[in-house]
């Protein structure tokens with residue numbers, strides 16, 4: 001249940017959706033539940049087109065922490081555009097304006113709790129706004145549940161529909177998903193197929209043992225040990241390079 005701060009005693013007062021007035025259980029004052037703050041609706045236009053979204057996903061999948069050839073082997077199973085609702089709070093913190101973004105829809109999708117609304121790109125969201133066929137996700141979190149917890153004084157609050165691409169893909173018979181910020185192209189992912197580190201660990205272990213053994217050689221011949229260590233370092237470097245390219 002949402003709550004509102006009692007303007008008289010400061011206590012948090014819970015209220016049901018739909019009510020206009022609520023009585024403070026501590027000081028018994030009548031409180032008007034003001035929802036007028038949510039008057040403005042904005043939307044961000046899609047800067048990333050569908051083909052670009054898939055290209056950005058592939059580039060992300062080619063990253064060094066991803067499973068080998070993920071960019072080539074991942075099969076895109078679905079591409080969906082969604083307008084996800086967030087609240088934008090402008091607050092006055094000792095004369096300095098600060099913007100806070102909070103989700104207005106409950107979601108388990110990655111990244112949606114850290115979206116950044118680029119200033120200047122906001123368009124008024126009204127019936128004439130072209131959503132380009134994107135599904136509008138309905139807000140189901142009350143704005144008031146954030147209002148009382150934010151620092152500073154309220155300057156403006158608005159609902160912003162944020163453009164996202166949701167891309168589902170399959171790798172090794174397992175389904176994964178990413179969220180791509182349709183405004184900036186940033187990729188968010190909770191879980192993805194990772195590059196196996198076993199080969200790297202093996203190379204490092206062999207190198208370590210070799211150098212430890214060569215350290216013993218150094219007690220009888222410094223020069224022999226120096227040559228052996230130099231050879232080992234080159235070999236470990238070469239093996240690591242091989243692992244990086246082939247495995």
Ligand SMILES: [Zn+2]
Pocket residue numbers: 006007008009010011024025026027028029
């Ligand atoms: Zn009160």
